[in-house]
Amino acid sequence: MVAIVQCWDHEADFLRQKEDLYALRRWDWNWSFTRPRAPWAKGRSRRLLLIAARDDDGQMYVTHVGKSVRGKAAKDQDQQLTVSLVFRLAEPLRLTELLAVLAPVQHRRLAEQGHQTDGVSKALRDGLLRLRPAATEAVKLIEGAVAPWTFGENRAAQEVALQRDATLGAARMAGFDATELAEWDPPAGELDVDRPPPTFLALAGGRARPALEDHLIARDAETMLGWLSTETSDVAWREFREHGRTLLVANANRTPAETLLGCDIVYYNVTRESLVLVQYKKLDAARKGFYYPNSDRKFGEELRRMEALDRYAARIAGEEGEQRLDPSPSWVKLCHPQSTMRHTNEMIHGMYFSRRQFEALRRDARLRDGRGGAVRFGYQNVPGYLDNTLFSRLVESGQIGTSGTSTELVRQQVIRTFRGQRNLVLAALSDDTLPQAERTRRRRGGG
Known part of the structure; x- marks a missing residue:
């Protein structure tokens, strides 16, 4: 895919100055600009x-x-773009010639500046390389950084994709855009299944460990990392900040990919003292996109642990806490395993169920339509579920999750x-004090 930007004179001067400066030091550099x-x-x-x-x-x-990446929306109707991997053409090419x-x-579909359609993109790329063949190496390097990571059935890579999701x-549960999460680099080679897979945030390189910016963040980060470091190195x-709120997200792995049983989200709203646990399970493409819970050797034990967590959370909630549509912390997400990872903020489509709903559906006759009456979950037979958008909004607005939950319970769930x-994936949201209407207004650009 191709985009075009036509620089203002001051932008072109700045680009040349930056290029000359960093060329002397042989450092990588970025350039940012805004456009409608x-x-x-x-x-x-x-x-x-x-x-x-x-x-x-x-x-x-x-x-x-260069490689352009769409960033956060700027003020009014502007869009911020960040450019990296910038290469100068040995011989500039007149734009009208290209x-x-x-x-x-294709001319009728051409955008003077901005993202181009697939057909226009291919024609411009092919034309550029035909007219300036010396640019081939640079273009292929950029395209390698833009292309999705395709890994097929590699178990370790599939676990990375689940952790990315x-x-x-x-981030969605906290109501954050977190556009930076579209930026990551694939591993250099094929991943080994007899070792723990890399964490998704580690693929972001140096961006995955931000500086501790103040004492409050340092204490929160040290507490979270302390829980994790006792279990794995x-x-x-990463830290995110939006509209006065702070979200700390950590990824942690310790089990070899060949024996991994999936991924958990442990999400804690510090302000509301609210905990949500989401356990991922994979639909099986080889079995027509269904999940067979009775064939999952460990899931019965996992459900019993979730039930114990739900009972304990209900016991300590008290009557003075915030009311919820569902005050239980335990949820299950069913989704297809992935064979590629793309540079987007799109989540894997999936079905969310509370633990109680999931267990009720296991007893539902409508789901006993597998061979020999086997219970199976799939889009074709499940009567109802929450999708990514609805589930995230319910958590963000405080309609799902515990109340009055201490950090000790969060720590215990990390160990489990x-x-x-x-x-x-462990996440903690702080400073969540604004009313929902004000959060929505700010997200829509109202301040």
């Missing part, structure tokens, strides 16, 4: 960017190529997750 949102809002976030600037005669030339490769129908899920974490041979 509409031409940049559609399609995939990551693009091969053609960077054009005017020459002394006022003619527009493609002078550089656009001449387009067919008439759980990390996105934790394979931990990566590891003992159950599962990867972990």
